[in-house]
Amino acid sequence: MKAMVYRRYGGPEVLEPAELPEPKTHVDSVLVRVRAAGLNPADLALQAGALDGAVDTYFPVVPGWDIAGVVERAGPAAPEFAPGDEVVGYLRGEVQRAHGGLAELVSADVRTLVRKPRSLGFAEAAALPLAGLTAYQAVVHTLDVQPGEILLVHGAAGGVGSLAVQIARSLGARVIGTASVPRHGYLRTLGAEPVSYGRGTADRVRQLVPDGADVVLDTVGGVLAATAGAARPGARVASVVETGTPGVTPVFCRMSRTDLTALTDLAGTGELTVRVGATYSLDHAADAQRALAAGGIPGKVVIEIT
CATH class of the missing domain: 3.40.50.720 (NAD(P)-binding Rossmann-like Domain)
Structure with a gap:
């Protein structure tokens, strides 16, 4: 599968395309075909090594915590989801490795995913979690x-x-x-x-x-x-x-399926709108990071993956 990875700490210049094996799924994991991934300042900080003293990192790393996509398959202990379900996920883990959202596929713990409302686009959904x-x-x-x-x-x-x-x-x-x-x-x-x-x-x-x-x-x-x-x-x-x-x-953010479901419910009914300021293709993810670092974009920066 296509992915963007970094093999050492640094800025957007260390982000590069890679061909990686399809992720494996455990009994309580869900394989998701990523349609969009949101970028956050935290992604840039981790990539720069700002949390090296607190977070174990195993290179190459696929960055990206916020995703929206479609379920390819679900493990036997993840009956909440079935192939074809549209989902939103917050993939932050205690370890940085090749399991982030800047890839065609990602294996996600079932506890990190909720259903995406049909009325919410993939780019808007991917901009929501963090x-x-x-x-x-x-x-x-x-x-x-x-x-x-x-x-x-x-x-x-x-x-x-x-x-x-x-x-x-x-x-x-x-x-x-x-x-x-x-x-x-x-x-x-x-x-x-x-x-x-x-x-x-x-x-x-x-x-x-x-x-x-x-x-x-x-x-x-x-x-x-x-x-x-x-x-x-x-x-x-x-x-x-x-x-x-x-x-x-x-205020510290943590994954909560209850809270993320409440957010997607608000977005699904139109009570909450997510402003996407710019979208980039996966191949131009480094440019997206540069745009995020430069600031001034009126809304979230999102990578769209087809």
């Missing part, structure tokens, strides 16, 4: 956002932020989102009230909510101290980026 799980677990579990509460999302137009806005809105919360001015129109389409980044952000938030936000989610880092005045006393605060700040609860 960013979506992070947003969902932050809003629903870490912050426990309630109907009628006011949530302030920093970086609300980004991959995690835009999904957090929509999840909170589906719960009945009022959402204020910080973003650059060109992205304010996009935030309004999501149901958020936009405010600009930079000096005076806290004052601008207070103009909308004089008593301050009940809940704050930071997805960008470096903004909480400057906008502390935007939150009411005792507000619940969480960050995807800052993990050691007093009074701020860190």
Whole structure:
């Protein structure tokens, strides 16, 4: 099968095409023909060796945690799926090896997969798992956002932020989102009230909510101290980026079939939309990584595999 691999740590330049054997499947594994794979900054960090001290790596590595595809076969202990089923998966493992999503086929643990709604395209589905799980677990579990509460999302137009806005809105919360001015129109389409980044952000938030936000989610880092005045006393605060700040609860993503199913259900009914900013073929995955690293793409970067 065709795949993209890296045989040493580095940037996009170390990513190369390879022909690999078809993955084997265990009794509780599912062989998936990958139709699309989402890229994340975490992929670039792992490829660069940023987590070499924490994650065992066996080269060559096929990168890519987020996938959407079609089941080819399922093991006898994976009766949830049958050939032809369309699935979404989050494949993060404790070890990096030749089992990622940038390949025509991948063998996935049944616990990492859920059904893809027919109404959701493969590219949109592949863009959902990591960013979506992070947003969902932050809003629903870490912050426990309630109907009628006011949530302030920093970086609300980004991959995690835009999904957090929509999840909170589906719960009945009022959402204020910080973003650059060109992205304010996009935030309004999501149901958020936009405010600009930079000096005076806290004052601008207070103009909308004089008593301050009940809940704050930071997805960008470096903004909480400057906008502390935007939150009411005792507000619940969480960050995807800052993990050691007093009074701020860190958010870490983990696979949960329950949470991923809830996300796909929201996407399937149209309550949540996933913004794909750019798509690339498998052969141009290195270019996709460069585009992701450069930033500025209004949405997720996805590899489409035919």
